[in-house]
Amino acid sequence: MMDMVYVGNEKLIGEVIGINGENTIIQVYEDTYGLKTGEPVETISHPMYVTLGPGIMGNIFDGIQRPLDVIENMTGAFIGRGVRPDAIDMDKKWNVKILANLGDDVSPCSVIAELPETPVVMHKVMIPPNISGTIESIVPDGEYNCRDVIAKIKTADNSIVDIKLIQEWGIRSPRPYAKREAITKPLITGQRVIDTLFPLGKGGAAAIPGGFGTGKTMTQHQLAKWSDADIIVYIGCGERGNEMTQVLEDFTGLVDPKTGQSLMNRTLLIANTSNMPVAAREASIYTGITLAEYYRDMGYHVAIMADSTSRWAEALREISGRLEEMPAEEGFPAYLPSRLSEFYERAGYVQNINGTEGSVSIIGAVSPQGGDFSEPVTQNTKRFIRCFWGLDKSLAYARHYPAINWLNSYSEYVEDLAPWYSENVDADFLNLRARAVRTLQEESALMDIVKLIGADVLPDDQRLTLSISRVIRVGFLQQNAYHAADTSVPINKQFQMLKIIFHLYDKCKLWMENDNIPLSQIETTGIFDDVIKIKYDIDNDHLEEFDKIKVKIDALMI
Structure with a gap:
């Protein structure tokens, strides 16, 4: 088997x-x-295995790790049959620095050499996870290709194992680690609705379900571009070819804000588009997660964008039908939940066997037919993830992006990440977050009344709730991916924005209660619109400008 x-x-x-x-x-x-x-x-x-070694980063593979640029040179724009090029360039010379010595005892995943794979990724040459022993011979520093033997290991049974720059690993077997750690650090994405309201921990798993046109792919593009992961693995599983083309063109031309280099220097793409063989689509998920685990073992934090797990589940259904297996709900195989759990459970923040720490965070898009979140893939995915970013068709059609519905979405990582937010942002951060969530929920309840009798009959305190909710929705949750200051926002600016919004809220309440100033008079000053425009007006590097806004609010009714 x-x-x-x-x-x-x-x-x-x-x-x-x-x-x-x-x-x-x-x-x-x-x-x-x-x-x-x-x-x-x-x-x-x-x-079924993948080849792990230098040359993976910046490459684009199909679902079974065949490099598409090499295939294009061999067969043209379409993949020919029986084409089996090497996964990575076996003849390219790498400038290898040897870190181990003759006679050293080595254990699984020990790092014996390193080389600059790209200008921003230092590739660690590791002993395979199933090998340990003593170094019998090792080469000096120099240039070597992937065919060269750089060391020989004598194992406990006196056999000699050749160590090269590459190793092979079965895609369906998780790579081992020493210990799974608690998730205590967030994956900072630069997207306010995620970082503030529904954060994902490094090593966690999240799902982005949404119907056609709600922005699943574009949300994942933003996460891939701006998240603080060291390595990005983007799996286009059954998606349209033009979307993968857009990823290639965008990522190749985008300057990585962390390094100033091309984003492709720390990105690898797996493209198994909808017109490629459906069977390889099923393997592409496992190929991507295995490559991610390899870089995790080097001590990197890796983020996987799987777009979309629904197309992968459809491949499972098609293969199951060919095998004449008994179908379960909506024709999916009965083992769909176990396959989903096998994938999402490979996420984690771990202590590696070689003593380093690394993580694999999984962000899986789900494409429920007709936007129905009660279908099997979405419901079974929710069993294995702790972060749910539900996309809303009405928000997307209103051009509110990211179209994450703040009433349907949730994150179970908030409590786990509370100490990090208190230490690295502000002790009041989560209190402001809770106020924002509560205000949006109050707005939802009030809108039922407004639809019946209108907003004019509401008392001023409830109308203030509606006004502040609009500021949160438009000025905080909605983000413009094409605006330089708004496409990605640091967590400290997110906190300052929330702080200003609720400073305005508290001041308005004070004026209305103590000074009997009606809300309509406050609204004529235009202060609500001014606070909404903060996201554009204040640059990400000039947070001192928030003090001026605070002074302006304080002086408003004097």
């Missing part, structure tokens, strides 16, 4: 997925048109 095989005269790549008596069922990851009875099937006696 699960062995990788070559099928037919063209040696199409496949995998054993069933054994029935003397018959073997093979899932082929390429088009099988023209395959004839009697053609040979050759096994490599080895599960």
Whole structure:
């Protein structure tokens, strides 16, 4: 079971997925048109695997780790059958610095060398997770390619193992780690609705469900561009080819705000678009998570964007139907929940075997048909994630982006991250967050009354709640991805914005209660619109400007 095989005269790549008596069922990851009875099937006696080594970063692969730029040179714009180029350039020379010495004892995942894979990623050459022993020989510093043996390890049974710059690992087997740590640090994304209201912890798992056109892909693009992860793995699983083209063009031209280099220097893309073989779509998720775990073992924090797990589940359903398995709800296989859990449970903040710390954070898009969140993929995904960013069609159609509905979404990481916010932002941050959530919920309840009898009959304190809610919605939650100051906002500015909003709220309440100033008079000053425009008017690097806004509010009714 699960062995990788070559099928037919063209040696199409496949995998054993069933054994029935003397018959073997093979899932082929390429088009099988023209395959004839009697053609040979050759096994490599080895599960489906990926090649791990320098040259992965900045590359774009299909679902089974074939580099698409190499395939284009071999077969043109469309992938030919039976094409098996090396996953990474085996002949490229790398400037390797050796960190280990002759006679050193090494354990699984020990780092013995390093090399600059890109200007921003230092690649650590590690002992494979299943090897330990003593270094019998090791090369000096110099230039080596992926075929060169850089060290020989003598194991406990006196066998000699060659260590190269590359290693192989089965995609369906999680890479081992020493210990899973508690999640205590947020993944800062620069998106206010996420960082402030529904934060994701580093090493956590989140889902972005939404119907067609609600902005799942664009939200993931923003997270990939601006999150503070060290490495980005973007998996385009069954998505449209033009979307992946946009990712390539955007990421190649975008300057990474962390490093000043191209964002592609710390990004790898896996593209299994909707017109590629459906079987490879099922493997693409596992390919991406295995590559992410490899960089996690080096001590990096990795964020995975899986777009979309619904297309992956559809591939499972199609393959299950071919196997004539008994279908469950909506035709999906009965093992859909276990497959989803296998994927999301590979997220985590861990202590690696080599003593470093790293994390894999998973952000999976879900595409429920008709935007129905009660369908099986969405409901089963909610069982295995702790952060739910539900996209709303009405918000998207109103051009409110990110279109995350603040009433349907939630994050169970808030309490876990509270000490970090208190220490790194402000002790009052979560109190302001709670006030914002409460205000938005009050607005929702009041809108039911407003729809019936209008806002004019409400008392001033309730109308103030509606006005401040509008400031939160438009001035804080809504973000302009094309505005230099608003596309990504540091967490300290997010706090200052909330602080100003509720300073205005408290001042208005004071004026109305103590000085009998009607809300209509306060509204004529235009202060609510001025606070909404803070996100554009105050640059991310000039937070001292908030003091001027505070002074302006204080002097408003004097």
